[in-house]
Amino acid sequence: MKTRSPFLNYIADYMLVRQYSLRTVDTYLKWIASYIHFHDKRHPASMGDNEVERYLEYLVLKQDVAPRTQATALNSLSFLYKHIIKKELSLNLNFARSKKQTKLPVVMTPQEVKLLMTHLNKRYYLIAGLMYGSGLRVMEAVQLRVKDIDFDYKCIQVWNGKGNKHRIVTLATELIPMLRNQILQVDDYLKLDLNNTKYAGVWMPYALTKKYPSASKSLAWQYLFPSHILSTDPQSGEIRRHHFHHSCIRKEVKKAVQKAGLTKIITPHTLRHSFATHLLQSGADIRTVQAQLGHSDVKTTQIYTHVLQQGANGVVSPLSKIF
Numbered sequence: 001m002k003t004r005s006p007f008l009n010y011i012a013d014y015m016l017v018r019q020y021s022l023r024t025v026d027t028y029l030k031w032i033a034s035y036i037h038f039h040d041k042r043h044p045a046s047m048g049d050n051e052v053e054r055y056l057e058y059l060v061l062k063q064d065v066a067p068r069t070q071a072t073a074l075n076s077l078s079f080l081y082k083h084i085i086k087k088e089l090s091l092n093l094n095f096a097r098s099k100k101q102t103k104l105p106v107v108m109t110p111q112e113v114k115l116l117m118t119h120l121n122k123r124y125y126l127i128a129g130l131m132y133g134s135g136l137r138v139m140e141a142v143q144l145r146v147k148d149i150d151f152d153y154k155c156i157q158v159w160n161g162k163g164n165k166h167r168i169v170t171l172a173t174e175l176i177p178m179l180r181n182q183i184l185q186v187d188d189y190l191k192l193d194l195n196n197t198k199y200a201g202v203w204m205p206y207a208l209t210k211k212y213p214s215a216s217k218s219l220a221w222q223y224l225f226p227s228h229i230l231s232t233d234p235q236s237g238e239i240r241r242h243h244f245h246h247s248c249i250r251k252e253v254k255k256a257v258q259k260a261g262l263t264k265i266i267t268p269h270t271l272r273h274s275f276a277t278h279l280l281q282s283g284a285d286i287r288t289v290q291a292q293l294g295h296s297d298v299k300t301t302q303i304y305t306h307v308l309q310q311g312a313n314g315v316v317s318p319l320s321k322i323f
Helices: 006-017 022-038 049-061 067-084 110-118 122-134 138-142 173-194 246-260 268-281 286-293 303-308
Strands: 155-158 167-170
Touching: 006 022, 006 067, 022 049, 022 067, 049 067, 110 122, 110 246, 110 268, 122 138, 122 167, 122 173, 122 246, 122 268, 138 246, 167 286, 246 268, 268 286, 268 303
Parallel strands: none
Antiparallel strands: 155 167
């Protein structure tokens, strides 16, 4: 593991105290470190708008990054100057912006989804089923707690999703028997952990451990997809059982794609893309799909209508008319 500078450690601590996700912390630190190195390790406090503009132009003109990547870098630096340096960047920064076209999402057919699922390791079948069946992002799926599954109303509560938003999504009834069995396995892990005097309970957000002291050792708050090993909490040093690491899901989906002989570029996120597209194909209203996906703007959801308008779902090929 690379050693961070005291300055970067300070930023990491600042963000963690304010409940930023570990992925956001890592992403912001990556871009801030890159910005500092680009300017020969000058301290950001000695720089400002001009240096940020030069760096953002470098990303486009030399690194050929996508618009979203450039935007992420800008967000990281805006955070740096607003919250750490206490000197906000200008709202009128002048720099070359990436003009790469947004890629259409890769979408599987229902038959391809079924084929992929049959080749998945049994340990990861259910989590993939939730991503396709409920349109969950990878991190949303791995961070689910037992209490988030509502069997009575056949829905899933997603807390602090992308943009720190909450939403309720549908639950496929076909997954209910597997979910009940999964919860029994979680309970077995918990019983084992409670016999370990070093076990500090599952990690709890927003200091809820103080408000509900026993919740961290209750079944309801345990991760639905727990790691098979105990680990040390990097913040507190306490022994806990974390959830599946998101990289494991990616590796298993990649293996399943190869075994299934699928030629599309498929990642776990493709399951979410497929969920949205297949919902629209089945006649669901775009606003309903927007709510299920947790998109703030319906324009983001409309990308899936573009997918449906391609090929056989849109224009009829002239070749078809001569046969």
